[in-house]
Structure formats: structure tokens, C-alpha cells
Amino acid sequence: MRNFFCILIAFIAIKTASAQTFTLKSNDLGGQFTNEFTANAFGCNGSNKSPELSWANAPEGTKSFAVTMYDPDAPTGSGFWHWVIVNIPATVHELKAGAGDAKSNVAPANSLQSINDAGFPGYLGPCPPEHDAAHRYVITVYALKTDKLGNTATSTAALTGFMLNGQVIAKASLIVYCKR
Template sequence: MKKLFVFLLGMMITHATFSQTFTLKSNSLGGQFTNEFTANTFGCTGSNSSPQLSWVNTPAGTQSFAVTMYDADAPTGSGFWHWVIVNIPAGVTELKEGAGDAKATIAPKESLQTINDAGFPGYLGPCPPQGDAAHKYTITVYALKTAVLGTSLSSTAALTGFMLNQQVLAKASIIAYCKR
């Protein structure tokens, strides 16, 4: 009986040790945003291209994905949502560089880019105020238990966030910083 218990305990530890977790990666980003990915407004002169993102180890039951980018350090009292894209089909595991351009056809055609906190759909790169300490930008991919979130083009990031959290199976994030 003792040997069976030790064997089963060992199997559980081995499984836990080697289990893969839902993970977000980017070939475009390191620890800092480069000019290619910063905004081209509010005094910044970047290219405003969204970074390449990919994810692995999708949880069972995932029917779609969503991606957000949020600056908690923005001097607004409530942070700043730079990007919200939902209804990414379950078979998609990558957003190519530039997919945040809502006028281009780079993002999956079934996806929906809702308005960011600047008031337009798609990606708005970082542009922290001159002289501020580096801002921390959190990019998160959500694995969802619904194929269509139920938001619209004009849905706010706050409403979308509420709906995401009602449907989330798992989420994974990366953080990059920007200072000017």
C-alpha cells in the first residue's frame, strides 16, 4: 500500500512538473517597446504597429480568444486601454505584426477590434507623458468559453473586460515598458 501511495504521489508530481501552461509570447517585443510599436500621436512619432503575438497550450474547451493591452500607469485615474480585439477563432494561435490596424486585413476576418481609450477601434501604441517614469503595458490573451463575445464595434474596454471575465477559461500576459 505504501509503495502504491508513493508511486501515485510521484506520478502526480511528475504530471504537475511537466504540465504545460497557457503562455503568451512575442517575437516583436523584448522588455521595452521600440519606436516601431509606439504611437504616432500625442507627441509620439512611432510607427504605431501592433507587435506579433502568439500563444501555446490552449486550454481544453476554448472556443475563441481575445487580446487586450492596458497601461495601468496612465495618469487618468483608471489606466488606459490601448487595444481590445475579440472573437479570434479558436484555431488561431498568432496575431501577426500590424494586426491591430483595424483598416488592414491582417487580423483574422472573424475578429472584432473594439474602441480603445482614444476612441477608435484597433491598436494605439504606447506614448507615456514626457518625463514620466517608465509605464508598464500588460498585453493579455484570454482563452474564452464562447465563440462570440457579444460586444460591438462601439463597446467600451470596461464593458468588454466585464464580458471577458465572465467567459474566461485561462489568460496569459506579457509586460513591456515604455518611457520617453
Template structure:
């Protein structure tokens, strides 16, 4: 059995994330485009995937959800650049984005407070034991996270960093 792994041609694990993936809100001036992601080695029994991007260092008391995608078919093994476009048009058929902490459905790029120590951004793909997650259209990322974790049979992650000067 091969190892379940998540990779990106745009972001290296442990490295600083390029500014182009930064949000374009709250004084941040990035392109707010999601990176390309690829995964392989999902375990037998995988019926769908979910993808999350989370900043545990956000000064909120509960971190910050930057992207949540659910109902990715088991046949899908990658997301193209800008798959997180708010329109959803760049996602594989059947997949859907959940409302993130910016208050919309789609990719919300990095935008840590200026001068903070670089934040960690955890990219995770979850192999799920169900074909789809039936959650409300207005569900929060926390509710989606609960349902994702309740149905996860395996997951693969990498963490990268991003900070802004003071």
C-alpha cells in the first residue's frame, strides 16, 4: 500500500508561502487565488475527499478556516490553481465549497496581522468513508470540520508558513 500524501507544486512544506496566495482584504494585497494541490495513495474504501486549509495561529481563540471543499469524488486526485474561485466554476463536478471564516464560500488567502510571527497554514486532504456530506448550504466551517472528521478514514497534510512585516 502506498503512503497517502498531499503535495503542491506551488507551496513547499515548511517553507514560506508566496505572496500571490495572500488575501485581498484587511490591508492584504494578494491575488487571493488558491494553489494547485495533488494527492495520491488514498486507502481502499475511500468514497470521496474533503480538503481543508486552516491557520491555528490566528488570534481568534479558535484559529481561522481559509478553505473547505467537500464532496470531491473519489476519482479526483488534484485541484487546479484557482480551484477556490468563489464562483465554484473551477471545482470538479459535484464538489462544493463551504463558508469559511471570511464569510464566503471559496478560497480566502492568508492575511495574518502585520508583525505577527509567521502563521502556520495546515493543508489537509481527508479520505472519507461516504460518497457525500449532506450539510446545509449555510453551514460553518466548524460544522463541516465536525462532519469531515466523523467520516475520515485517512488524512494527509502539510504545513507551510506566511507572515507580513510590521
């Protein structure tokens, strides 16, 4: 019986040591947004291209993914949602650069881009007010326990966020800064 427990403890230790953390990364982004990814609105003249994002080690039971980009430093009293994309199939582990253009076919098939806080679906790059301190842009991937979230293209980001938090298994985030 003692050998059984020693083997069981060793198995648990190996399993725990080999477990990986759900992670999000981007080959396009460093610590600061470049002009390629900033908005072409509100006084900014960037290319408004959404960055490449990839994730790994999703938890068991993941049925779909969602990605959001949020600026908690926006001077609105409630932050600013720049991007909400949901219903990304569990077999997909990357958003290609430009996937935030809701009119292109770059986003994964069957995914859904809801409206951002500027009122249209898709990505809106950062454009903090001039002379503000650098804003933090939190990009988060959610591993979800549902295939379809149930929101629509006209669902607000706040409503979608509420729905995400009811279905989340795990999430991973990046923080990227922007100042002008």
C-alpha cells in the first residue's frame, strides 16, 4: 500500500509540474502600441490594424474563445471597450493581424465581432487624449465553457462582458501602453 501512495504522489507531482499556464502573446506588440495599431479616428492617424494574437494551453473543457481589448484609463468614468470578438472555435489558437476588420474575412469563421464603445463592430485602435499619461490597454483571451456566447453584433461591450464572465473557465491578458 505504501508503494501505491508513493507512485500516486509521484504521478501527481509529474502531472502538476507538466501543467502549463493558459497564456496570451503577440508577435506584433511590445510594451507600446505602434502607429500601425493605433486608431485612425479621434485625432489619431494610425492604420487601425488589429494585432496578431495567439494563445496556448487552454484548459480542458474549453468550447470556444473570446478576445477583448479594454482601456481602463479612458476619461469616461467607465473605461472604453476597443474590441470584442466572441464565438472563436476551440480549435483556433490565433487571431491574425487585421482580424479586427469586421468587413474582411480575416477573423475565424463563425466568430462574431460585437460593437465597441465607438458604436461599430470590430477593432478600434488606441487613441488616448493628448497630454494624458500613458493609457493601459488590456487585451484578454477568455476560454469559455460554451460554443456560442449568445450575444449579437449589436450587443454592447458591457453586456457581452457580463455574458463572458458567466461562461469563463480561464483567461489570460496582455497590457500594452499608448501615449500621444
